[in-house]
Amino acid sequence: MKAVHFGAGNIGRGFVGLLLHEAGIELVFADVSEGLISALQQADSYTVHQVGENPKDTVVDGFRAVNSAQDPQTLTEEIASADIVTTAVGVHILKFVAPAIAAGLAARPAGSSRVAVMACENAINGTDVLEEEIRKNYEGDDLDEKAFFSNTAVDRIVPAQAADAGLDVTVEEFYEWAVDRTPFGGDEPDVPGITWVDDLAPYIERKLFTLNTGHATTAWLGWAAGIEKISDAIADPSVLETVEAVLAETSALLVAKHGFDEATQRAYKEKILKRFTNAALPDTVERVGRGPIRKLSRHDRVIAPAAELAERGMSAEALVCGSLAAALRFTPEGDPEVTQLQEILAGSDADAATTEITGLASDHPLYPSVREAVVARMAEVAGS
Ligand SMILES: NC(=O)c1ccc[n+]([C@@H]2O[C@H](COP(=O)([O-])OP(=O)(O)OC[C@H]3O[C@@H](n4cnc5c(N)ncnc54)[C@H](O)[C@@H]3O)[C@@H](O)[C@H]2O)c1
Numbered sequence: 380m381k382a383v384h385f386g387a388g389n390i391g392r393g394f395v396g397l398l399l400h401e402a403g404i405e406l407v408f409a410d411v412s413e414g415l416i417s418a419l420q421q422a423d424s425y426t427v428h429q430v431g432e433n434p435k436d437t438v439v440d441g442f443r444a445v446n447s448a449q450d451p452q453t454l455t456e457e458i459a460s461a462d463i464v465t466t467a468v469g470v471h472i473l474k475f476v477a478p479a480i481a482a483g484l485a486a487r488p489a490g491s492s493r494v495a496v497m498a499c500e501n502a503i504n505g506t507d508v509l510e511e512e513i514r515k516n517y518e519g520d521d522l523d524e525k526a527f528f529s530n531t532a533v534d535r536i537v538p539a540q541a542a543d544a545g546l547d548v549t550v551e552e553f554y555e556w557a558v559d560r561t562p563f564g565g566d567e568p569d570v571p572g573i574t575w576v577d578d579l580a581p582y583i584e585r586k587l588f589t590l591n592t593g594h595a596t597t598a599w600l601g602w603a604a605g606i607e608k609i610s611d612a613i614a615d616p617s618v619l620e621t622v623e624a625v626l627a628e629t630s631a632l633l634v635a636k637h638g639f640d641e642a643t644q645r646a647y648k649e650k651i652l653k654r655f656t657n658a659a660l661p662d663t664v665e666r667v668g669r670g671p672i673r674k675l676s677r678h679d680r681v682i683a684p685a686a687e688l689a690e691r692g693m694s695a696e697a698l699v700c701g702s703l704a705a706a707l708r709f710t711p712e713g714d715p716e717v718t719q720l721q722e723i724l725a726g727s728d729a730d731a732a733t734t735e736i737t738g739l740a741s742d743h744p745l746y747p748s749v750r751e752a753v754v755a756r757m758a759e760v761a762g763s
Pocket residue numbers: 385386387388389390391409410411412415447467468469470472475476499500501533534535536537538
């Protein structure tokens with residue numbers, strides 16, 4: 380069995396690639412970073428260093444690597460004979476990898492088995508986004524004979540790696556890769572690291588609205604407090620207090636919407652907060668807070684749960700006054716989305732900015748409180 384994995388970054392090497400390798404699957408990385416690809420091509424192996432209470436090193440070897448920008452022919456051939464295609468590139472990048480996947484699928488001989496395509500991104504139904512882009516790019520009318528598409532939820536904290544780490548990756552011990560079983564029709568590959576589920580929606584939302592909402596809030600508030608590491612940020616009592624308030628709101632939504640048992644959700648949240656405290660993991664508020672435009676978009680970790688809470692007449696005050704307000708004030712250098720967000724806040728009127736940032740319609744019940752937070756930040760930007 381063979382997998383082509385797009386994105387040989389932190390999650391690619393430290394999680395998805397590792398689990399595919401451990402399942403005995405032939406692994407091919409595809410990435411646009413020439414330095415990374417040539418390092419992978421020259422290396423026999425790399426090591427995944429698990430840090431925390433149970434440190435462990437795992438060697439990954441036997442992989443190949445293709446530069447997807449410079450060697451489309453090889454990439455097409457690899458996909459044409461693969462069984463699995465996965466991605467961990469960022470949800471906004473999926474449209475750029477879709478043409479290569481479409482070309483590889485089109486090159487598969489008629490009658491060959493169908494490829495399982497799975498996007499492993501932090502987004503609700505990222506594979507649906509990828510599938511739509513592949514369908515736009517696929518030449519022919521037999522795509523459904525060549526591939527099927529399955530949504531996933533991936534969870535493992537993999538920080539940005541030290542400059543001298545080479546290909547090695549430092550990761551936390553915990554991981555969960557939940558995959559929608561239904562498109563596999565009873566023929567799931569034997570990947571011991573995968574948790575197969577019949578209804579993925581609750582898993583995706585529980586992960587995104589607990590871990591990622593809490594993580595982002597910790598990062599944005601930590602950054603405002605001048606803190607560099609996530610483990611230090613969550614140790615700050617005022618940061619923790621707000622994160623707890625935010626997660627009380629998202630937990631209430633998850634319990635009401637998906638019927639999670641309250642005690643189970645509480646334990647899930649507590650375990651996540653403990654993961655944030657892992658001081659052996661060199662994770663930073665800049666990495667976790669990155670991409671505020673994506674993170675504040677309508678279906679992501681802040682506005683999606685807040686909007687659903689408001690629609691149900693439940694409180695989203697901490698999400699708006701804690702998470703959103705801190706995100707609007709998150710201004711590290713070097714993140715294009717930070718620059719874009721501050722430009723929107725400096726240049727638009729309040730209604731245009733509110734809608735552009737959050738995607739909320741002006742008649743949505745969450746809109747007035749979000750607009751108020753935007754107006755407060757616009758006043759600061761105008762006065763600075
Ligand atoms: N790091 C984590 O803790 C974590 C955990 C769960 C999910 N995720 C998600 O996984 C995805 C990847 O995150 P990451 O932390 O590994 O980021 P990363 O920046 O370490 O890796 C992304 C990789 O994608 C490559 N890439 C960019 N454009 C590409 C293209 N057009 N074709 C092929 N490769 C391309 C980059 O060169 C990079 O190597 C994101 O969606 C993220 O939200 C991350």
